[in-house]
């Protein structure tokens with residue numbers, strides 16, 4: 307009989323869709339968040355990466371698969387992820403790891419080190435490397451959109467933005483089938499576009515004229531820290547726009563279709579579904 311799936315970040319951008327999909331497939335889910343936020347149909351459990359020592363072990367009881375991810379806002383990714391990955395490896399638990407597009411370019415990148423730890427473990431694993439989320443336009447860039455501007459240090463770089471639901475659907479496939487074990491997938495949306503294109507599409511949908519303002523790293527960091535983002539995380543966010551400027555996030559893959567059988571959602575469709583929040587004035 308199959309055991310439970312432990313989903314970290316269960317109430318987050320990807321996790322909330324993943325938990326719903328797994329439950330719809332009849333899986334038993336342990337849904338982890340810091341305060342064990344109730345999620346209908348799942349067993350809510352408390353887990354905090356920053357106080358992880360000793361805390362992950364009891365959560366792994368009765369679990370045969372783990373969705374491993376790190377919530378937004380942490381720069382010490384290896385330090386936080388590695389103990390959890392190791393605890394799963396030690397128990398022979400299959401891990402589906404939500405990594406980040408492009409980290410396989412350099413084995414010294416902390417996320418890549420976690421990938422390699424899993425790949426070399428001898429335990430089944432699937433690495434999912436999503437590109438920039440479409441959902442960032444409401445989760446992070448909405449205050450700017452409310453002032454009719456998207457201001458990021460992307461220059462004219464393009465990204466094949468992906469809908470969080472397509473990441474969740476890909477993770478569902480990886481968790482519920484062994485067909486993808488020991489493989490790595492670069493998850494992208496169907497089309498690459500720049501922030502000026504995205505601003506135009508969002509502007510058209512909400513009936514306002516939105517500008518794209520390409521920022522320098524320093525101006526971006528200053529904007530974020532003034533908005534309350536800690537300086538180290540602001541610096542980290544600025545650094546991950548360098549691959550965008552280099553054109554590396556413009557690649558389009560067929561991984562979502564390979565994993566789920568469905569083509570990934572378009573930015574136009576995502577915007578139409580999020581029109582009300584994008585048009586909100588805060």
Ligand SMILES: NC(=O)c1ccc[n+]([C@@H]2O[C@H](COP(=O)([O-])OP(=O)(O)OC[C@H]3O[C@@H](n4cnc5c(N)ncnc54)[C@H](OP(=O)(O)O)[C@@H]3O)[C@@H](O)[C@H]2O)c1
Pocket residue numbers: 314315316317318319320321338339340341343353354355356375376377378379404405406407436437438439442
């Ligand atoms: N955004 C992007 O464009 C992008 C692109 C590629 C890859 N990624 C990867 O995706 C990750 C974020 O995924 P996501 O957006 O689905 O996650 P998320 O929504 O940022 O976080 C998921 C949940 O984690 C919980 N959480 C926060 N701090 C925690 C802690 N210390 N310990 C345990 N749980 C904690 C939060 O719930 P509670 O507050 O209830 O605990 C939150 O709802 C990034 O860190 C990055 O690695 C993101």
